[in-house]
Amino acid sequence: MDGEIMEIAIITLEKVIVMCILALTGVICYKRRIIDDKQNEGVSEMVLQVFTPILLFTSLQQNFSEKMIKGFIVCIIVSMIGFLISLLISYVVSFREDDYNKAVEQVALIYSNCGFIGIPLVQGIFGSEGVFYMSAFVAVSNFLIWTHAVIIMSGKTDINSIILSLKSPTIIAIILGMTFFIMQWRLPKFIMEPLEMFSSVNTPLAMIVAGINIAKENIIKSLKHKRLYFICLLRLIIIPFSVLFCLKLLSIEKIICQVAILAIACPTGVTGTLFAMRYSKNSGYATEIFSMTTIFSIATLPFVMMFC
Template sequence: MASTILYKTAIMLILIAVGILCSKTKLISAASNKDLSKFVLQVVNPVVIFMSYQTDYRTELVRNLLLTFVISIGAMGTAIAFSYLFVRRKQGREFEIERFSAVYSNCGFMGIPLVNAVYGDEGVFYLTAFITVFNLIVWTHGVILISGEKNFRQVVKVFYSPTIIAIFLGIITFFLRFRLPASVAEALGLIKEINTPIAMIVSGVTIAGTNVMKMLKNYRVYYVCLLKLIIMPLIVAVPIALLTGVDETVRMTVLIAAAAPPATMCTLLSLRYGKNSIYASEIFAAGTILSVVTLPLVVKATEYLTKIL
């Protein structure tokens, strides 16, 4: 499976390069890219998630979905705990951005296309559990970390997001065994197919807006990427490898989501709360590029651990 991940991430790297080219040639401006990003997050991703629930009801799917919730909570909790160990508070250091980037992954933009490519709709079905856990924790712990303010009212806003609404509607239709009319399903299926190319092109345009030379000279960027892309996923991979009685699709879906590059939300929250959004963008850019190599390695390492543990 590691070779499949490598192949898919290589394709994504090409799409990212297209995005960079579109930015450099002024075909896509920063303002247009922001609109495209909203389109992916608020329309395309929710459609992909909802359509993953348009499948035949099976008890096995329900059981695995609940297991994914539990494993996802464990994976996120472990990453948060270790982030405080590896990224210490220090005067003059952007420790909030570094901790956030080390914990929260781009499980929507990168996770959905990768999981869909490897495991299809069933993988995305399980990934919705991780995305739900991600949203609940990022809008509580994540916002408090970046803003420095304890505002738990943010949790309520999570349930109004298109992603969570799509998950709830999907679950309802799944348990009621309601299937969309063929024409509607085909139309939404066409929207679903554009998820990967648009998401990666948006990422490419975002990366093109960073100062690459400055990024390459900042060793802390490499340190945070090492944490997010190698150390944290491997820490999570050990208990996942021990869950031999759990479906491989469940285990590897959580791993891929956890090992995805740093979340774009760090940049968005940094802009909102007056933090160093440029630094957040540099970590996102470096992590996205490096993940093409690290994701297959982490998957391969987990496969090996599963065999020997």
């Protein structure tokens, strides 16, 4: 196997281990009651509404390059390809499920945790260039989560959610960041310095929140749920390799292909659980999928990256 590919797989494994240690901190804090559910919700909102948007904005503050602009557009196209493949697979495998579980499985299979877990990983492996490209996946994912995923969960078109998605801090940060990138505007150092400090907080806090959410689940009980293994196999192996096969046929630039597969190979996000609770679907099942895919991704992420 190509030495460079093996090196990416090893780096991915190292970064996954780092993320596990951070997540374990969250588990310990929750088990020892240092942080409770309400505090966790607050920290989660800070990550989603403040630190991740700042990280995305600062990662886009780079010297102008037509190559990167073209790469960003390619990433948007690739993310849509990944979405369509995930959508097709999710509809096929959940066809016989009742509506209570079907919506949960479809959202879990289609939408990866490319924000919470993908951004810290790609930052550690590929640096600011990787985050630049990952921001395209995050933008598309955020828009579709608040439109398509809401339609799946609610069973009806929610215009307010579509409008809300365009007003989210993540989308606004990416639009502002791309504007600054294209126009080559630069903020003063006394503003960029605290923004960069906030950016560095994103990774540890995001993984601590992930650890807390895992700690809230009965993992032993989840291990006995046979269909969970099938869902994990689809989310973490089948879907990423299906997308990778398509990207190989299209001869996508290597770093874009690697970032794309990393984004798609991430475990299921916690958003599925929140939507399941809001729209009276099986939120317990959604949380089980989140926990199990997150745990199994420790092994599957480095494995998938070996083939990029």
